Amino acid sequence: GESVGLHLPTLSVQEGDNSIINCAYSNSASDYFIWYKQESGKGPQFIIDIRSNMDKRQGQRVTVLLNKTVKHLSLQIAATQPGDSAVYFCAEVVENAGNMLTFGGGTRLMVKP
Amino acid sequence: DVKVTQSSRYLVKRTGEKVFLECVQDMDHENMFWYRQDPGLGLRLIYFSYDVKMKEKGDIPEGYSVSREKKERFSLILESASTNQTSMYLCASRPPSGRTDTQYFGPGTRLTVL
Numbered sequence: 186g187e188s189v190g191l192h193l194p195t196l197s198v199q200e201g202d203n204s205i206i207n208c209a210y211s212n213s214a215s216d217y218f219i220w221y222k223q224e225s226g227k228g229p230q231f232i233i234d235i236r237s238n239m240d241k242r243q244g245q246r247v248t249v250l251l252n253k254t255v256k257h258l259s260l261q262i263a264a265t266q267p268g269d270s271a272v273y274f275c276a277e278v279v280e281n282a283g284n285m286l287t288f289g290g291g292t293r294l295m296v297k298p
Numbered sequence: 299d300v301k302v303t304q305s306s307r308y309l310v311k312r313t314g315e316k317v318f319l320e321c322v323q324d325m326d327h328e329n330m331f332w333y334r335q336d337p338g339l340g341l342r343l344i345y346f347s348y349d350v351k352m353k354e355k356g357d358i359p360e361g362y363s364v365s366r367e368k369k370e371r372f373s374l375i376l377e378s379a380s381t382n383q384t385s386m387y388l389c390a391s392r393p394p395s396g397r398t399d400t401q402y403f404g405p406g407t408r409l410t411v412l
Contacts, residue, residue: 194338228302228388228403229341274340286401288340 204262208275215277302404317376321389330372
């Protein structure tokens with residue numbers, strides 16, 4: 186069946202470096218994609234989303250890139266800070282399927298001081 | 299400030315017990331969801347509700363039931379808890395418009411079934 190997944194379960198980066206978290210998806214009918222951040226002991230929090238007709242979207246210190254040719258999504262975090270340490274999830278949404286979210290397995294980002 | 303609250307952060311139950319997990323949102327959202335979260339499997343949808351007294355099965359409803367008697371409250375019920383239901387349970391809500399940034403999650407309930 187259709188699925189959303191992540192390449193790396195754990196990513197360790199030095200404080201101040203840029204981080205790149207990757208996600209592969211298989212449902213070409215997805216209308217948009219969302220990145221969530223989940224800190225320890227908390228529920229997931231929305232970070233940024235991108236519609237399927239876009240290639241790139243920027244937020245505050247974050248950029249999401251979408252490559253529909255290879256069905257790949259990435260989240261780039263600039264100047265990674267200790268507060269960025271968390272688990273990051275990508276999710277895909279098909280609007281004519283009731284806007285239900287299909288989540289990937291998650292990547293843990295660890296920021297070294 | 300919007301808020302989704304869950305009745306317990308940590309819960310320990312014995313096999314065979316009936317377990318109630320409560321979720322309350324103060325945003326007047328129509329849609330509410332229950333997920334479970336397990337390492338390496340991400341969030342999986344158990345049940346959801348589009349309105350009061352309405353419920354729909356998600357991807358993994360077996361062993362669970364739900365109740366939505368009031369708009370702000372969505373309860374997850376484990377009729378007879380089993381050890382494979384040890385997990386983190388997350389509740390979420392969103393309005394019917396489906397804006398991507400308006401799905402809010404609660405802090406989660408970590409359930410251990412012994």
